[in-house]
Amino acid sequence: MIEIKDLNKSFEDLAALKNVNIKIQKGSVYGLVGSNGAGKTTLLKTMVGVYQGDQGTCYIDGQEVFENVAIKAKVIFIPDTLYFFPNYSVRDMAKYYKNIYPAWNEVRFEKLKEAFDIDVNKNINRLSKGMQRQVAFWLALSSMPDYLILDEPLDGLDPVMRQKVKNLLIQDVAERQMTVLISSHNLRELEDLCDTIGILHKGTLILEKELDDLKSDVHKIQVAFKEEVSGEFLANAQAQVLYEEIRGSVRLFIMRGNKDDLTRIFAKQQPLVLDILPLTLEEVFIYEMGGIGYAIENIII
Numbered sequence: 001m002i003e004i005k006d007l008n009k010s011f012e013d014l015a016a017l018k019n020v021n022i023k024i025q026k027g028s029v030y031g032l033v034g035s036n037g038a039g040k041t042t043l044l045k046t047m048v049g050v051y052q053g054d055q056g057t058c059y060i061d062g063q064e065v066f067e068n069v070a071i072k073a074k075v076i077f078i079p080d081t082l083y084f085f086p087n088y089s090v091r092d093m094a095k096y097y098k099n100i101y102p103a104w105n106e107v108r109f110e111k112l113k114e115a116f117d118i119d120v121n122k123n124i125n126r127l128s129k130g131m132q133r134q135v136a137f138w139l140a141l142s143s144m145p146d147y148l149i150l151d152e153p154l155d156g157l158d159p160v161m162r163q164k165v166k167n168l169l170i171q172d173v174a175e176r177q178m179t180v181l182i183s184s185h186n187l188r189e190l191e192d193l194c195d196t197i198g199i200l201h202k203g204t205l206i207l208e209k210e211l212d213d214l215k216s217d218v219h220k221i222q223v224a225f226k227e228e229v230s231g232e233f234l235a236n237a238q239a240q241v242l243y244e245e246i247r248g249s250v251r252l253f254i255m256r257g258n259k260d261d262l263t264r265i266f267a268k269q270q271p272l273v274l275d276i277l278p279l280t281l282e283e284v285f286i287y288e289m290g291g292i293g294y295a296i297e298n299i300i301i
């Protein structure tokens with residue numbers, strides 16, 4: 001389990017992280033979103049021990065991460081900007097990883113050649129950006145980490161490779177309970193992978209929820225009534241409207257609540273049309289965050 005408690009980190013007079021608390025259970029996939037400069041990379045780097053927090057703690061498997069070699073051997077961090085030693089081939093880099101990560105699995109490394117199809121003797125720094133990212137995943141997955149921390153991981157990968165990498169990640173989570181933390185601006189991508197989502201805003205974790213709760217909690221309702229109906233029935237039912245819009249004869253509501261309860265509330269008014277639809281994760285965030293006063297539109301793409 002990853003456990004971050006009251007973490008603070010500043011760069012000179014800039015507070016990049018303010019009292020961040022996060023718990024990530026073993027075998028889960030946690031998605032971290034936030035606007036540019038929100039502190040995501042700082043959080044990831046502090047979590048893996050690249051930075052030391054100013055206050056608070058970062059524990060993995062119950063131990064402080066900073067300068068802890070035993071813990072670092074179980075954790076792989078793929079940063080947004082990749083680094084490989086000059087003139088190292090994939091094979092050279094694999095040898096290096098083999099020395100550092102005790103769980104390195106040579107059979108897996110050979111098997112993953114089929115997925116990545118890159119010549120192991122090629123100088124990595126001469127490969128394309130997307131191919132270098134493939135190498136980073138190839139090495140990471142062959143190291144069999146218990147924890148995989150990813151900063152904008154799928155950037156630069158083509159759509160087929162994105163899907164392949166996602167499948168490989170899901171396989172490791174399902175088969176050997178790998179724990180994954182992904183920082184990304186792409187909510188659509190996170191929607192496929194994550195079970196919990198956290199939003200970091202100006203160094204503070206402002207929202208954290210399980211994806212299923214998030215999605216089952218908020219609904220899009222399209223309704224048309226025979227005649228004008230006052231909104232009083234919603235107030236009386238104490239239903240929480242996050243957004244309301246009139247589109248010709250159809251009224252659109254974004255509402256929080258249980259689907260059956262909402263259906264009952266609207267059905268009482270005997271509407272001509274009633275559709276209760278699920279929201280995409282992106283829509284959930286736009287409306288949820290709008291409700292608490294943040295311009296989420298700037299956070300996601």
Ligand SMILES: Nc1ncnc2c1ncn2[C@@H]1O[C@H](COP(=O)(O)OP(=O)(O)OP(=O)(O)O)[C@@H](O)[C@H]1O
Binds near residue numbers: 042
């Ligand atoms: N090494 C550093 N020295 C000084 N300031 C830094 C350093 N690293 C990050 N910062 C500052 O800390 C804040 C958080 O930066 P960070 O890179 O963690 O944000 P981010 O959420 O990853 O942003 P992005 O989505 O743009 O990658 C920013 O204001 C940034 O300028």
